[in-house]
Amino acid sequence: MQKITVLSLLLFLLFACTRDEPLGPEPVDNPELALHIPSDFPPLNPAFDENRPTKFGVQLGERLFHEKKFSGNNTISCASCHQQEKAFADDNAQAVGILGRKGLRNVPSIQNMAFMRFYNWDGHMLSLEKQAIVPIVTHEELNSSILEIIGKLQDDxxxxxxxxxxxxxxxxxxxxIYRSLAQYEYSLISANSRYDQVMANGGVTFTDMESRGYALFKLKCASCHSTSLFTDQTFRNVGFPRNPNAEEVGRARVTGLDEDWMRFRVPSLRNVAYTAPYGSFGQFKTLRDVLDYFDNGVLPADNLDPILQANGNSIPMTEQEKDDILAFLNTLSDPEFIKGKD
Structure with missing residues (x-):
């Protein structure tokens, strides 16, 4: 009888001590974000499935993307260089970071990142979750550290x-921090250009000039700018004018291989009309300048892309062909993608 009494007392004390304790925060409904993933796009980066975008993950990532506390002196953010109205690029030849410091390379556009296999001009990052640390610590960019950023965010x-x-x-x-930034960038999908509308057979058609340009593009450009992303995601030396900075060696900076000297990731041409200037360090002010350069002949190199070598180090084009190709490239613009929030 005494044992039963002691057991009852212990149970009473246990429940009496726990029933008024807080149960912790209420669980938050944070559903996975429904993304429009075009059926003809390349496979998703493998990292995507480990960090699928959620409603509040993307909201947090977008806020962090615009957070100036990421810079050492609280003056610039990721969005300072990656501007939505310019397809998340900017109009500087080379990146301009903290205190006006000039970077080594042109700011790449952020679009359709979920489908890319490599990031940055030399492809030294394979996932967005790891890429963010590069601008954070780079002297010419945000010039900060992740510990410093955490401290600032904790004070907010x-x-x-x-x-x-x-x-x-x-x-x-x-x-x-890295995961939420990546989730936001994964959500930046551009697939609603006039080109996409024409391909969808929804009643939208190319003009005669755009049709001629598309045919010429497939003949003269699509060897590199293939797939629905308009990049084959390879690294190529196409004989562009070279960056005078001795630190620039292109993909060889990552691999250490001579064969990768001055090879750069083939950029996507989606929204290309918004992202001038062009080239790894903004060598060309306009798309016409790029076409003129290919027409006139590129710089020779032992590892020059074989397609160019086989064609006399150039891509010959008449002035009318250039006009037609430019007309087609303008159909790759996605006005909804670059539209900022009201």
Whole structure:
């Protein structure tokens, strides 16, 4: 009888001590974001499935993308260089970072990142979750550190709630910062240009000039700018004028191979009309300048792309052909993609 009484007392004390304790924060409904993924796009980057965009993950990532606390002196953010109205590029020949410091290369556009296998001009990052650390620590870009950024975000009373909604607890960590930024960038899908509307057979058609340009593009350009992303995601030396900075060796900076000297990732041509200037360090002010350069002849090199070598180091074009190709390239513009929030 005494044993039963003791057991009852222990159970009473256990429930009495726990029933009024808080149960923790209410779980937040954070659904996976429904993205429009075109059926003809290349496969998703493998990292995507490990970090699928969610409603609040993307919202947090977008806020962090525009957060000036990411820079060492709180003056610029990722969005300072990656401007939506310019297809998340800018109009500088080379990136301009903290204190007006000039970077080594042109700012690449951020679009359709979920389908890319490599990031940055030399492809030294294979996932967006790891790419963000590069601009954070680079002297000519944000010139900060992830620990410094975490400290600043912890001092901002808004962020613990935002991190809780995105990740289930208020902890602000490097991994969560990288993951939310990547989720936002994964959500930046551009697939609603006039070209896409024509391909969808929805009643939209090319003009005669655009049709001629498309035929010429497939003949003269599509060897490199293939797939629905308008890049084959390879690295090529196409004989562009060389960056005078001795640190620039292109893809060889990553691989250490002579064969990769001055090879750069073939850029996507989607929204190309918005992203001037062109080239790895903004060598060309206009798309016409690029076509003129290919027509007149490129710089020779032992590892010059075989397609150019086989064609006398050039891509010959008449002035009318250039006009037609430019007309086609303008159909790759996606006005909805570059439209900022009202």
């Amino acid at each position: 009373p808004a962020y613990p709630t935002l991190f809780s909604k995105a990740f289930g607890s208020p902890a602000i960590t490097a991994d969560r």
